Amino acid sequence: xxxVLDATPLSTxxxxxxxxxxxxxxxxxxxxxxxxxxxxxxxxxAQDAVQEASLTAWRKLPGVRDRGRVRPWFLGIxxxxxxxxxxxxxxxxxxVGIPDALSVVSGEDRILRGxxxxxxxxxxxxxxxxxxILFFYIDLPLEEVAAVTxxxxxxxxxxxxxxxxxxxxxxxxxxxxx
Amino acid sequence: MTLRADITSAYDEIxxxxxxxxxxxxxxxxxxxxxxxxxxxxxxxxMVGLRGTMALVAALLVVLIVATLFVGGxxxxxxxxxxxxxxxxxxxxxxxxxxxxxxxxxxxxxPPDTTCPAVHTFSASEADSLPEPIHSLTYAGYVFSSxxxxxxxxxxxxxxxxxxxxxxxxxxxxxxxxxxxLVLIRGRDAANHDLxxxxxxxxxxxxxxxxxxxxxxxxxxxQRSEVVLDASHHPATSAKGNWGVYNVRVGLPNGMSPxxxxxxxxxxxSEVFFTHPG
Numbered sequence: 001x002x003x004v005l006d007a008t009p010l011s012t013x014x015x016x017x018x019x020x021x022x023x024x025x026x027x028x029x030x031x032x033x034x035x036x037x038x039x040x041x042x043x044x045x046a047q048d049a050v051q052e053a054s055l056t057a058w059r060k061l062p063g064v065r066d067r068g069r070v071r072p073w074f075l076g077i078x079x080x081x082x083x084x085x086x087x088x089x090x091x092x093x094x095x096v097g098i099p100d101a102l103s104v105v106s107g108e109d110r111i112l113r114g115x116x117x118x119x120x121x122x123x124x125x126x127x128x129x130x131x132x133i134l135f136f137y138i139d140l141p142l143e144e145v146a147a148v149t150x151x152x153x154x155x156x157x158x159x160x161x162x163x164x165x166x167x168x169x170x171x172x173x174x175x176x177x178x
Numbered sequence: 179m180t181l182r183a184d185i186t187s188a189y190d191e192i193x194x195x196x197x198x199x200x201x202x203x204x205x206x207x208x209x210x211x212x213x214x215x216x217x218x219x220x221x222x223x224x225m226v227g228l229r230g231t232m233a234l235v236a237a238l239l240v241v242l243i244v245a246t247l248f249v250g251g252x253x254x255x256x257x258x259x260x261x262x263x264x265x266x267x268x269x270x271x272x273x274x275x276x277x278x279x280x281x282x283x284x285x286x287x288x289p290p291d292t293t294c295p296a297v298h299t300f301s302a303s304e305a306d307s308l309p310e311p312i313h314s315l316t317y318a319g320y321v322f323s324s325x326x327x328x329x330x331x332x333x334x335x336x337x338x339x340x341x342x343x344x345x346x347x348x349x350x351x352x353x354x355x356x357x358x359x360l361v362l363i364r365g366r367d368a369a370n371h372d373l374x375x376x377x378x379x380x381x382x383x384x385x386x387x388x389x390x391x392x393x394x395x396x397x398x399x400x401q402r403s404e405v406v407l408d409a410s411h412h413p414a415t416s417a418k419g420n421w422g423v424y425n426v427r428v429g430l431p432n433g434m435s436p437x438x439x440x441x442x443x444x445x446x447x448s449e450v451f452f453t454h455p456g
Binding site for chain 1: 180181182184185186187188189190191192193194196199200202203204206207208210211214215
């Protein structure tokens with residue numbers, strides 16, 4: 001998908017910035033919240049992270065050069081806030097309340113239950129996990145996944161394929177990516 | 179179900195709806211906007227127009243400061259060189275002279291019936307190889323020859339004057355070129371240190387011992403106790419070796435023995451030697 005540059009300048013005035021925030025950032029709030037929930041496994045912490053991210057976006061909004069890139073830009077801020085939030089908790093992971101032993105054994109057409117699937121995703125590498133969440137849960141195209149994770153599209157695709165292979169080793173890639 | 183649907187379902191379980199989130203964000207941003215507008219007033223249009231000018235003025239100020247530091251540094255440097263190259267100030271001269279005068283006299287006392295210990299006369303060929311920084315001269319029959327005849331010290335009897343008090347003669351003091359600064363010369367009768375040689379006219383210095391108005395054919399002579407020479411500025415130099423030559427008029431009171439002793443003090447040296455008029 002070819003990105004078309006939308007270089008319409010954003011306002012530098014307070015009132016203009018409020019309108020830009022209303023038009024560009026607020027529609028992304030729910031998506032940012034879902035992303036934060038997926039990363040933090042804590043709805044309250046996720047709301048806090050989105051609020052912090054919104055404040056940061058509000059302050060930096062006049063510096064955005066391309067309106068078409070606002071979504072990955074804002075979601076990137078959310079990801080950073082979530083990482084900061086986790087750092088402040090002095091833990092590298094979050095207790096998601098998932099038992100160590102899987103209650104359902106994977107099979108050819110068996111579906112992992114939600115908790116099991118989250119556990120499986122959680123066992124992926126940090127960046128791979130983020131790519132999976134952004135692509136499947138937040139429903140971003142690969143170009144924007146790459147923008148949020150700060151990598152190339154090829155690298156994001158490679159991470160995604162690797163993660164899918166681990167989550168659904170029996171599925172063809174193209175089928176799994178649907 | 180697809181993997182996408184499974185993952186969406188799995189994470190929706192831990193992401194309860196938050197319908198109030200957007201309202202909270204609106205309020206948060208409104209408060210932030212309010213705080214921003216209160217704490218940072220808008221730039222007025224005239225200030226925006228002046229921005230370029232102010233930047234230019236600031237740049238010029240920086241250039242001016244740098245130039246001032248550079249020029250000031252040069253001026254200060256030149257001033258320091260000028261100060262360091264100035265002649266020794268008067269206060270310093272007095273201090274140096276006082277330090278020389280404070281040196282104790284180390285002139286030996288020679289009994290009247292003994293031989294004057296070390297009276298030298300030098301040939302012209304010897305003069306250039308003398309080791310001491312100060313070399314004497316002669317009077318009343320003694321000739322100290324420097325490198326050339328034109329720079330020989332006083333010819334015996336030359337310039338001598340008699341008075342009822344004693345006699346006067348010219349002594350040429352020859353100073354080697356490496357000596358700089360003040361040179362203090364004090365003289366005594368070697369057999370009787372209570373009888374000082376006195377000096378009159380140019381280079382005489384120190385305490386006034388007396389005034390001799392009995393000099394034949396001359397004005398009254400103010401007699402002083404010592405001679406001070408400035409070896410940094412020779413009034414004349416020898417033709418060979420660039421030695422400084424100072425003609426000093428010395429007075430010898432009646433009754434003085436023929437053996438005289440001098441102590442010469444200068445920067446880094448002190449020298450005592452005898453002369454004997456013969």
